Amino acid sequence: MKNQESEKLIYSVKDFNLWYGDTHALKDISLDIPHKQVTAIIGPSGCGKSTFIKTLNRMVELVPSVKMKGDINYKESNIFDSKSSVETLRTEVGMVFQKPNPFPKSIYDNIAYGPRIHGIKNKTILNEVVEKSLKGAALWDEVKDRLNENAFGLSGGQQQRLCIARALAVEPDVILMDEPTSALDPLSTAKVEDLIQELKKDYSIIIVTHNMQQAARISDKTAFFLNGEVVEFDATEKMYSNPNDKRTDDYISGKFG
Amino acid sequence: MKEKRIVINENKTNRRVAYNKIGRVLFFLSTAFGMIVLATLLIRIFTQGIGYLNWNFLTNYASRRPEDAGIKAAIAGTVWVMGITIPVSLILGVGTAIYLEEYAPRNRLTRFIELNISNLAGVPSVVFGLLGLTVFVRFFAMGRSILAGGLTMSLLILPIIVVAAKEAIRSIPQEQYEAAYAMGATKWQIIRTVVLPAATPGILTGAILSLSRAVGETASLLMIGAMAFIAYLPDSIYSSFTVLPIQIFNWAGRPQAAFQAVAAAGSIVLLVILILMNSLAIVIRNKYTKRY
Amino acid sequence: MQPTIRELIKEKKQARSSNSRIEKTMPKVFFLMAAFSILVTIGIVYTLLIETFYFFTQVSFVDFITGTEWYPFFGNDPSFGIWPLVSGTFTIAAIAMMVAVPLGLSSAVYLSEYASERNRKIIKPILEVLAGVPTVVYGLFALTFVTPLLQSFIPTLPIFNALSPGIVVGIMIIPQVASLSQEAMNAVPQAMRDGAFALGATRLEVALKIVIPGSLSGIISSLVLALSRAIGETMIVATAAGSTPNMGFNPTESIQTMTAYIVQVSMGDATFGSTIYYSIYAVGMLLFVFTLLMNIIANYFSRRFREVY
Numbered sequence: 001m002k003n004q005e006s007e008k009l010i011y012s013v014k015d016f017n018l019w020y021g022d023t024h025a026l027k028d029i030s031l032d033i034p035h036k037q038v039t040a041i042i043g044p045s046g047c048g049k050s051t052f053i054k055t056l057n058r059m060v061e062l063v064p065s066v067k068m069k070g071d072i073n074y075k076e077s078n079i080f081d082s083k084s085s086v087e088t089l090r091t092e093v094g095m096v097f098q099k100p101n102p103f104p105k106s107i108y109d110n111i112a113y114g115p116r117i118h119g120i121k122n123k124t125i126l127n128e129v130v131e132k133s134l135k136g137a138a139l140w141d142e143v144k145d146r147l148n149e150n151a152f153g154l155s156g157g158q159q160q161r162l163c164i165a166r167a168l169a170v171e172p173d174v175i176l177m178d179e180p181t182s183a184l185d186p187l188s189t190a191k192v193e194d195l196i197q198e199l200k201k202d203y204s205i206i207i208v209t210h211n212m213q214q215a216a217r218i219s220d221k222t223a224f225f226l227n228g229e230v231v232e233f234d235a236t237e238k239m240y241s242n243p244n245d246k247r248t249d250d251y252i253s254g255k256f257g
Numbered sequence: 258m259k260e261k262r263i264v265i266n267e268n269k270t271n272r273r274v275a276y277n278k279i280g281r282v283l284f285f286l287s288t289a290f291g292m293i294v295l296a297t298l299l300i301r302i303f304t305q306g307i308g309y310l311n312w313n314f315l316t317n318y319a320s321r322r323p324e325d326a327g328i329k330a331a332i333a334g335t336v337w338v339m340g341i342t343i344p345v346s347l348i349l350g351v352g353t354a355i356y357l358e359e360y361a362p363r364n365r366l367t368r369f370i371e372l373n374i375s376n377l378a379g380v381p382s383v384v385f386g387l388l389g390l391t392v393f394v395r396f397f398a399m400g401r402s403i404l405a406g407g408l409t410m411s412l413l414i415l416p417i418i419v420v421a422a423k424e425a426i427r428s429i430p431q432e433q434y435e436a437a438y439a440m441g442a443t444k445w446q447i448i449r450t451v452v453l454p455a456a457t458p459g460i461l462t463g464a465i466l467s468l469s470r471a472v473g474e475t476a477s478l479l480m481i482g483a484m485a486f487i488a489y490l491p492d493s494i495y496s497s498f499t500v501l502p503i504q505i506f507n508w509a510g511r512p513q514a515a516f517q518a519v520a521a522a523g524s525i526v527l528l529v530i531l532i533l534m535n536s537l538a539i540v541i542r543n544k545y546t547k548r549y
Numbered sequence: 550m551q552p553t554i555r556e557l558i559k560e561k562k563q564a565r566s567s568n569s570r571i572e573k574t575m576p577k578v579f580f581l582m583a584a585f586s587i588l589v590t591i592g593i594v595y596t597l598l599i600e601t602f603y604f605f606t607q608v609s610f611v612d613f614i615t616g617t618e619w620y621p622f623f624g625n626d627p628s629f630g631i632w633p634l635v636s637g638t639f640t641i642a643a644i645a646m647m648v649a650v651p652l653g654l655s656s657a658v659y660l661s662e663y664a665s666e667r668n669r670k671i672i673k674p675i676l677e678v679l680a681g682v683p684t685v686v687y688g689l690f691a692l693t694f695v696t697p698l699l700q701s702f703i704p705t706l707p708i709f710n711a712l713s714p715g716i717v718v719g720i721m722i723i724p725q726v727a728s729l730s731q732e733a734m735n736a737v738p739q740a741m742r743d744g745a746f747a748l749g750a751t752r753l754e755v756a757l758k759i760v761i762p763g764s765l766s767g768i769i770s771s772l773v774l775a776l777s778r779a780i781g782e783t784m785i786v787a788t789a790a791g792s793t794p795n796m797g798f799n800p801t802e803s804i805q806t807m808t809a810y811i812v813q814v815s816m817g818d819a820t821f822g823s824t825i826y827y828s829i830y831a832v833g834m835l836l837f838v839f840t841l842l843m844n845i846i847a848n849y850f851s852r853r854f855r856e857v858y
Contacts, residue, residue: 280756281753480815
């Protein structure tokens, strides 16, 4: 891929507000998220970081009482535009969740799920996709001999990488990760973090994390959320060494959170 | 009763402990009573009917002589009626459950539908029989046919299937939906590829249990005029018919003890069918219990 | 180079406009199925109302609702006073509840407060089998076993009587009382029990003074539902209670319930359009109203119970 693309933006959020019923959960969010980098979102529980990431693929709309105002541009077009379908957006923007959530199907069927619902039935193509995605998620060597076994037989860490592979299968541009390692042991966490470093060559990654060290280890840029607002958004190195805002400093140095 | 100082009266404590022991014994005996009655009933029906239970009993038609009487037509009738009831009640029941769990907005109409279904579950089967008699037999002129019987029976067990299917769907964790939504799946795709596969064992278990109720159901079919004397096999859904429980009821009402024994023989067959159905439901439940 | 998956997906998407059509029709199809259940209720109410109306063009409503003689088959001079059927129905229901309430509630207390997890797992399915026995088999059991058994204690008891089917109906509804009441008792928070145990209360005291009061509306709901089933039960009474509409509450007499009357007429050859034919709808209407009321009452108590916890 071409080099100058890395300066491009994948998401541009302007004055975005969100309410759950009467609770104002996101307040005047404005963020420019770069293409093919890892953007971390940190902040204490309840600060709106999960809500924000779920807004990026419009999953937040599954909550019945949700109300939104403002613009979120994904590659130049507004994601709330009535002309663009949610399904297309979610095909281009994959998501990995806090708890591994494979389907109660075989490993193969889990990976082939995305391509299949989008109409791809050709066995040869599906075989290729499954192999490529599992390799992309660094899981191929561990499962290649038992593709037809139930995905629930895998360990927690393997399940999470399976979910990443499942997201990769439709070749998205963006992968959203909502605290992807919070349910994993340290060893599995390290594997997923290594994987994220690999993936950012080809994908834009936005990761919500509770773990500040993790954000420091893996991200290029970091956004600090507090009470539904973006306090600070900067290059990770800059933010961790010399934050602009007192509250960021307090959070990073562990004074609250 | 009110005591100023705390005095532990040992006699009183002993009495309380003794009451507790008596209570435990009484409660256990009450629980055991139900099981003893069940055992008595099974043994009684078995010993009463075993003498008439042979191959001829299964392959003969009803007869005026107890030793020639059989349940061939009744078994065939039950199978035919179920052939109508299973698809109709399953499609309507699962469809209703999908609507209520997946699509229905939280409004008054939805609440009304749910309340209505729970009330339908409490309507006595004779009333369903009256409905079947008026609507299917007379209004739609189906006559006293298998079709009318099967449809009446479908309505009767519909509420039970709806409740079972709703429970099966509700037990699917939210994460499964999220996974599919995040892949860009549409609502209907999610229902087809996530909800139905995960809910099928639960739905099947509930469906078999409610069908086993239909197999033993008598009153509503009597109402629509299933007859006890049928000496031929049904050849279409418009044939007149009888079913096993009606045959049993008919024999039980005869004054001769021999026919009551024949009724017991029929009861054994009916109970065996029901036990097989229930075992199947349990096997499905145990085999497909999902660990999420 | 072969196309990427993304390109393939785009291609397929354009080719499948039918997808959005399915997406739009399916909710409507499912809604129609759900709405069908309302149609069934309307059907029941409508048929009952219409035919009952015809019945009351032939028999006076006042005679029906106040009459104490039910002789529909008296050729020229039939009388349609509903009370004998109502009293028969409630005789059966009363006997059944006398059996099912103490035994069912005791079973529930045992299962919820005394039984070990293992015993509970064995006993509950057995009780469920008791609920799954077809009513026609219960009827046979009442007629050919329970009645002769009772006759050995009460030699004057006729073959057809209210006592035997009443007891058997009671046995049939034990599992319903037991399992619904046990669920209600289970919902009482353990912390409430622990509080009493910590003060030195025995299990019996905890059960009687904490658990039962705490789950009372759930228990009432289960009892009302059981009563509704006893009133609607048909085959046991049709087999073993005879067909003599007797006024009064004498359990040793042959009686007739509302359900049994409906079955008797529909098995006979009452001509379509005759007063007798319409009478089963009037009786059915009354039965429907009774059971509907009970379901509403049971729903009310069970909702109140769920609100508490």
